[in-house]
Amino acid sequence: MxxxxxxxxxxxxxxxxxxxxxxxxxxxxxxxxxxxxxxxxFSVKRGEVFGFLGPNGAGKTTTINILCTLxxxxxxxxxxxxxxxxxxxxxVRESIGLVFxxxxxxxxxxxxxNLYLHAMLxxxxxxxxxxxxxxxxxxxxxxxxxxxxxxxxxxxxxxxxELVRALIHQPQILFLDEPTIGLDPQTRKKIWDYIFTxxxxxxxxxxxxxxxxxxxxxxxxxAIIDHGKIVAIxxxxxxxxxxxxxxxxxKTENNKQAEKEFRKKFPQYSIKWIGKxxxxxxxxxxxxxxxxxxxxxxxxxxxxxxxxxxxDVFLEITGRKIREENNGKIEDENKDFDITSxxxxxxxxxxxxxxxxxxxKQKSDE
Amino acid sequence: MNKKLQTLYIIWxxxxxxxxxxxxxxxxxxxxxxxxLIFLGTxxxxxxxxPVLHYDFAQFFFPGILGLSISVMAISSTMSIVWDRxxxxxxxxxxxxxxxxxxxxxxxxxxxxxxxxxxxxILLTTPYLGINFSILLFLKVxxxxxxxxxxxxxxxxxxxxxxxxxxxxxxxxxxxxVPMAFLSGAFFPLKNVPSxxxxxxxxxxxxxxVDALRWVVLSxxxxxxxxxxxxxxxxxxxxxxxxxxxIIITFFSIRMFKKLK
Numbered sequence: 001m002x003x004x005x006x007x008x009x010x011x012x013x014x015x016x017x018x019x020x021x022x023x024x025x026x027x028x029x030x031x032x033x034x035x036x037x038x039x040x041x042f043s044v045k046r047g048e049v050f051g052f053l054g055p056n057g058a059g060k061t062t063t064i065n066i067l068c069t070l071x072x073x074x075x076x077x078x079x080x081x082x083x084x085x086x087x088x089x090x091x092v093r094e095s096i097g098l099v100f101x102x103x104x105x106x107x108x109x110x111x112x113x114n115l116y117l118h119a120m121l122x123x124x125x126x127x128x129x130x131x132x133x134x135x136x137x138x139x140x141x142x143x144x145x146x147x148x149x150x151x152x153x154x155x156x157x158x159x160x161x162e163l164v165r166a167l168i169h170q171p172q173i174l175f176l177d178e179p180t181i182g183l184d185p186q187t188r189k190k191i192w193d194y195i196f197t198x199x200x201x202x203x204x205x206x207x208x209x210x211x212x213x214x215x216x217x218x219x220x221x222x223a224i225i226d227h228g229k230i231v232a233i234x235x236x237x238x239x240x241x242x243x244x245x246x247x248x249x250x251k252t253e254n255n256k257q258a259e260k261e262f263r264k265k266f267p268q269y270s271i272k273w274i275g276k277x278x279x280x281x282x283x284x285x286x287x288x289x290x291x292x293x294x295x296x297x298x299x300x301x302x303x304x305x306x307x308x309x310x311x312d313v314f315l316e317i318t319g320r321k322i323r324e325e326n327n328g329k330i331e332d333e334n335k336d337f338d339i340t341s342x343x344x345x346x347x348x349x350x351x352x353x354x355x356x357x358x359x360x361k362q363k364s365d366e
Numbered sequence: 367m368n369k370k371l372q373t374l375y376i377i378w379x380x381x382x383x384x385x386x387x388x389x390x391x392x393x394x395x396x397x398x399x400x401x402x403l404i405f406l407g408t409x410x411x412x413x414x415x416x417p418v419l420h421y422d423f424a425q426f427f428f429p430g431i432l433g434l435s436i437s438v439m440a441i442s443s444t445m446s447i448v449w450d451r452x453x454x455x456x457x458x459x460x461x462x463x464x465x466x467x468x469x470x471x472x473x474x475x476x477x478x479x480x481x482x483x484x485x486x487x488i489l490l491t492t493p494y495l496g497i498n499f500s501i502l503l504f505l506k507v508x509x510x511x512x513x514x515x516x517x518x519x520x521x522x523x524x525x526x527x528x529x530x531x532x533x534x535x536x537x538x539x540x541x542x543x544v545p546m547a548f549l550s551g552a553f554f555p556l557k558n559v560p561s562x563x564x565x566x567x568x569x570x571x572x573x574x575x576v577d578a579l580r581w582v583v584l585s586x587x588x589x590x591x592x593x594x595x596x597x598x599x600x601x602x603x604x605x606x607x608x609x610x611x612x613i614i615i616t617f618f619s620i621r622m623f624k625k626l627k
Binding site: 113 | 369372373375376380383384387388450453454455456457458459460461462463464
């Protein structure tokens, strides 16, 4: 028995030395009608904050679900903390902490009890739990409210509690699926402060998905995913460098004429339409502005110069804005949800399951 | 092993904690059976006076209502799975690195405990119903309640693993629980009913539960002949059936729970 536990400890040490804490090779996942993941490969280094950026339905949640052993891939390899996600799923589960898009707290219980339950589920001893509880509740500033039932908490408080709950078994990696979705800007900023405090204090690797571009900028590295494929993967700075220099966006009284003249006079630069405006990517944009004004004959009605953002990178790579199709889609989902919940009054088991299927799929598809 | 026991304990602990904390649920779970015993029992007693029956109607009625109450309690406690699914907490349990079998077992034992708590409180009314009781008898009844509650809880897990919405519970109770209750012999003895009803009741675990409770609860108040007047099966048959049923349903409920996504 003793030998065994020593061996286990040794392998654990080995696991801790794995430099690339997540390794994914050519991962594919198909649902009945849609290909959610179409062969993605990437790796995450220990201690990194790695962001997965993409619109709804791009395959972000599917990736997280596979890495957390909640879904099985159709093909491909995935290792988390050196463990195989299919064959060693329990070892994977022990080394990760998870925060889902939706809250998974027990509303009937207090903050403290929620943490206790989690600690016990993950095999943390009582002694360790009592030691960590204080530190962790102070970290999320809920120490004074630890004896209050979770149902009385605000959205931001619940999120914070979930975040620290995922830490109580001291995971190697923290998976955050849209950690700040549905929160107001101040709370969002606070959540991010926690994420970085955690990273600093515990040296935990953090893997997160987001569709907020400004949040993605604070990651160490980003993978941009679209239609189940990784289209770019690099540091935010390098991604922005892809765009090259500055961006000038302008609008004239006759855009077509302006575009024509621009192409003629500056064939070395590219010009693109964005809605009703024209976009030029250029080095030293500040010096180019006056030249541009003089060079184009149609009257310029508006003009702006800015540094490239990740939004521009996304636009450049995928040809569309990240959020443009989001709003409508979310509403659709809700509508579907209501109808089926009505149906479920009359349907029992079989039929009901079928009714629910599309929603489940949509969700796991994100 | 220690870890697994810890799992079992924590799932059980939460189940019981929620039951005790939800004072409304706690109150109604005891109030309704007592209401039935007092009002319905007293009322029905006027139709079946003791000389006709050879025993007090309350003595007949009490074990049946006790059996039904704890069964419904055990089943509805397992519906916490459906609530948890609706409010997201189920996911937290399902992604933890513990085996599904232990989660299911913990839930079953938790629901059984709520049935035991409820049953012991209902038993407090026995002095007013003309039923003789002792500590030893109390323990024996608890044992029978455990057997019944466990089986019903496992049955509850079996169904709850399939239910996606809490509204479906009303259908479940209409299709499964109510027929089981009516054919359990709690309201009338299954002696002189049409033979098809008797045939169905042979497959009804609640019929055996009610009979078992009658044998044990009334053992100090009535003699053998009088109890056998109101039961269909003998005590050893009842216990054997319940025991077998529990083993089989545990297997199936764990299997169903493992399929849960």
